[in-house]
Amino acid sequence: MKKIIIAAVSQNGIIGDSGEMLWHSKEDFQHFKRTTMGFPVIMGRKTFESMKKPLNGRLNIIITRNSNYSTDFPEVIIFNDFTQAFELCEEKKYEKAFIIGGGEVYKQTINQADEMIISHMKLTAEGNTSFPEIDKQKWEILSETDMGAFVVIHYVRCN
Numbered sequence: 001m002k003k004i005i006i007a008a009v010s011q012n013g014i015i016g017d018s019g020e021m022l023w024h025s026k027e028d029f030q031h032f033k034r035t036t037m038g039f040p041v042i043m044g045r046k047t048f049e050s051m052k053k054p055l056n057g058r059l060n061i062i063i064t065r066n067s068n069y070s071t072d073f074p075e076v077i078i079f080n081d082f083t084q085a086f087e088l089c090e091e092k093k094y095e096k097a098f099i100i101g102g103g104e105v106y107k108q109t110i111n112q113a114d115e116m117i118i119s120h121m122k123l124t125a126e127g128n129t130s131f132p133e134i135d136k137q138k139w140e141i142l143s144e145t146d147m148g149a150f151v152v153i154h155y156v157r158c159n
């Protein structure tokens with residue numbers, strides 16, 4: 001099963017600010033939906049809370065260190081580590097699982113991910129949450145698609 005990071009990143013590496021998204025791009029939202037639909041989406045507790053409700057048509061997995069954490073949504077799965085999340089996706093025979101943020105989660109999974117699909121936004125932003133540095137030695141570009149306000153780059157880990 002492929003572990004795929006998906007994120008939207010500003011030119012200066014910012015992805016959010018104190019739980020908030022810093023831009024609202026309908027095109028990027030549609031790209032995110034198209035790409036992840038039908039697959040598991042794994043996210044940090046703060047990202048889940050910023051979304052307020054689970055993403056439809058996808059298995060939503062939340063990671064938290066709080067063993068008593070619960071939500072109002074019975075369909076959401078809660079784990080205390082990434083290993084359990086990936087194991088469940090493997091068991092359920094998914095071909096891919098998407099890691100959808102936020103900053104803390106991306107930093108901890110960038111060295112485990114097989115691929116990354118990054119919307120490089122053509123803007124700079126001010127915020128306290130960033131995407132980890134993409135080491136060009138470790139990632140090969142599979143495709144690059146200009147979407148107007150952003151460029152989607154599909155990275156694959158170098159062998």
Ligand SMILES: NC(=O)c1ccc[n+]([C@@H]2O[C@H](COP(=O)([O-])OP(=O)(O)OC[C@H]3O[C@@H](n4cnc5c(N)ncnc54)[C@H](OP(=O)(O)O)[C@@H]3O)[C@@H](O)[C@H]2O)c1
Pocket residue numbers: 006007008009014015016017018019020021022043044045046047048050063064065066069079080081082100101102103104105106108129
């Ligand atoms: N631009 C984008 O593509 C994008 C995508 C997603 C999110 N965002 C933005 O990113 C921001 C949120 O990111 P963030 O870094 O603040 O938080 P986050 O990564 O969404 O969530 C962090 C939380 O996840 C849990 N967690 C993290 N590592 C864990 C581990 N190893 N084991 C168990 N639980 C773990 C902890 O929850 P507990 O505290 O409950 O233990 C931690 O506080 C928001 O501003 C959001 O809008 C942007």
